[in-house]
Amino acid sequence: MLRIKHIILSAIITAGCFTACKKDDAPAPSGDDTVKATLSIQFDNIAGDRNLQLNTGIYTNAAGEKFTVERLKYYITNISAKKANGETFTVPKDSSYFLVSEADAASQFVKVKVPEGEYTSISFILGVDSLSSVMDIRKRTGVLDPSGSMDDGMYWEWNMGYIFFKMEGTSDAAPADPSGRHNFRYHIGGFGGYSAPTLNNIKTITVDLTAGGIARVRQGREANVHLMVDILKMFNGAANVSIAAHPTVMFGDFSTTIANNYTQMFHHDHTEN
Numbered sequence: 001m002l003r004i005k006h007i008i009l010s011a012i013i014t015a016g017c018f019t020a021c022k023k024d025d026a027p028a029p030s031g032d033d034t035v036k037a038t039l040s041i042q043f044d045n046i047a048g049d050r051n052l053q054l055n056t057g058i059y060t061n062a063a064g065e066k067f068t069v070e071r072l073k074y075y076i077t078n079i080s081a082k083k084a085n086g087e088t089f090t091v092p093k094d095s096s097y098f099l100v101s102e103a104d105a106a107s108q109f110v111k112v113k114v115p116e117g118e119y120t121s122i123s124f125i126l127g128v129d130s131l132s133s134v135m136d137i138r139k140r141t142g143v144l145d146p147s148g149s150m151d152d153g154m155y156w157e158w159n160m161g162y163i164f165f166k167m168e169g170t171s172d173a174a175p176a177d178p179s180g181r182h183n184f185r186y187h188i189g190g191f192g193g194y195s196a197p198t199l200n201n202i203k204t205i206t207v208d209l210t211a212g213g214i215a216r217v218r219q220g221r222e223a224n225v226h227l228m229v230d231i232l233k234m235f236n237g238a239a240n241v242s243i244a245a246h247p248t249v250m251f252g253d254f255s256t257t258i259a260n261n262y263t264q265m266f267h268h269d270h271t272e273n
Helices: 002-025 130-134 146-151 255-262
Strands: 036-047 066-083 088-090 097-101 109-115 117-126 161-170 183-189 203-208 215-217 223-230 266-272
Touching (some): 066 109, 183 255, 203 266
Antiparallel strands (some): 036 109, 066 097, 117 215
């Protein structure tokens, strides 16, 4: 009987040791990085030191030309956020396509889910990446749906490509059309694809948040990165753009000049945590 008890006790001890070893070998929980919360990015369109007002605001570019903006839209896509230690989270593509419109206040708040943490910079594409521009049309939904984009005036059906940035308005510097209106139009696109292999206006923009306040992303609250988007930078950049000289710019070589300029439009003002 004593021998049987000894055998049973040994078996219990061995089973307990095996169970403990199994627990020790199990991977540790991944922690806060698996918990996601909302990061909001606000695109606040301005003209210099003034708030942008469609149809009524009158602004002056570096060439001294006065103008009024009637329409402003642009794509913000492929968003990522970076922590101070260099760890970067890239938002899944299907949750990272937005069309910002000055006429739609809600569209100016871009909201994505990222792991909890403190982020010191954000990056995004102004435009639509080349793979998304040519992927199966049935997979392009939401703001990338070509039929909807054409309704928004943000898709060239003839060129099978998205308009990344659109600004339209009036200026006495522009020539009069048959109706007597002095219109200017800037429709910038081009992803370097099969239709125009040398024209690539996709621009990746990185914004440092350390000076204006890092984004502290936590569940139960929403961190909002407030960006000022100065449309005068489109005119007054590395090369000044004159409305008189270039009243209409669409799919052509000069579009790269405007694309290079508008990368400077984005300035981090502050972060609301």
